[in-house]
Amino acid sequence: MNLIQALRLPNSRAVMTNIARFHYQNIYNVGLTLPIVTQSNLTFQIKGYTRNYRFLRLDYACVIYIADRIAVVASNGIDTLSSGFSGCYMASFRHNGIRYVAHIPTPNNSIKTSWNRAVKNQIIDNVVLFKPTEGLARIPGTIGIWGIITFNDRCYRLDVNEKRSSKSSHTWPKNF
Numbered sequence: 001m002n003l004i005q006a007l008r009l010p011n012s013r014a015v016m017t018n019i020a021r022f023h024y025q026n027i028y029n030v031g032l033t034l035p036i037v038t039q040s041n042l043t044f045q046i047k048g049y050t051r052n053y054r055f056l057r058l059d060y061a062c063v064i065y066i067a068d069r070i071a072v073v074a075s076n077g078i079d080t081l082s083s084g085f086s087g088c089y090m091a092s093f094r095h096n097g098i099r100y101v102a103h104i105p106t107p108n109n110s111i112k113t114s115w116n117r118a119v120k121n122q123i124i125d126n127v128v129l130f131k132p133t134e135g136l137a138r139i140p141g142t143i144g145i146w147g148i149i150t151f152n153d154r155c156y157r158l159d160v161n162e163k164r165s166s167k168s169s170h171t172w173p174k175n176f
Contacts, residue, residue, distance in 0.1 A: 003060045003079035003148055004156060015056065019081075020160065022051065044095070044102070048073030048080075063090075063103045070111065072100040075151070083146045083160075085132040090147040090155070093124040101149050130155040 006015050048063040048071065061080040063073040065088065073080060075092070080101035082090055089104040105111060118124050132147040132155075146158040 001056055001058050002150060003058065003081065004150055004154070006056050006058050007158075009056075016158075016160070019060075044070050044072050044100070047071045050075075050078065061101065063101050065103045065105065067105055067107065070102050070104050070115070072102045074098055075101045075149075077151050079148060079150045081146055081148045081158075083144055085145040085147055085157075087131075087133055089129055089131050090149060091127060091129040092149045092153050093128070094126040095124050099126075103147075128153045128155065132157040 006012070009015060047066055048061060050059065050061045050073070059078045061073045061075040061078055063071050063080060063082045065071060065082065065084050076099045080092070082101070082103045087106050089102075089106065091102045091104060093100055093102065104115060119127055128149065130147070130149075132145050144160045146160055148156040148158065150156070
């Protein structure tokens with residue numbers, strides 16, 4: 001079962017509650033590891049976790065926001081989620097044959113410029129990029145916007161609140 005299938009189950013509210021509870025309990029406990037790419041104004045820093053939700057036989061990964069660099073997590077063959085979107089991008093890509101999913105902050109243009117250079121110079125390839133906050137109205141009462149990129153690069157936005165969640169998908173470009 002993948003993450004989107006789990007969120008379509010009749011008990012999806014309980015599933016999402018469990019996922020969110022685990023996420024918020026662990027988000028600050030995840031440390032940084034060595035960067036996978038560092039070049040001028042661009043650092044791909046691994047920060048995230050993978051989880052096996054045994055009850056549903058569900059494996060997924062999570063990439064955790066870092067304010068001044070691109071946070072990534074290796075996600076070969078599993079869905080990946082991220083939270084706290086207010087204008088950031090989420091992307092999947094390959095680097096040295098490994099699939100990663102990223103949470104890309106957009107506080108300044110240097111990260112965008114460096115990302116576009118990495119795509120152009122083929123430092124990363126097979127790029128799928130989307131902005132969870134773009135093009136959709138926010139559901140009243142929402143406490144957060146999350147993004148999901150599935151194992152097969154479908155992009156979803158979740159408006160997370162206490163009463164319901166909204167799922168949507170779209171095809172997105174590679175560059176900003």
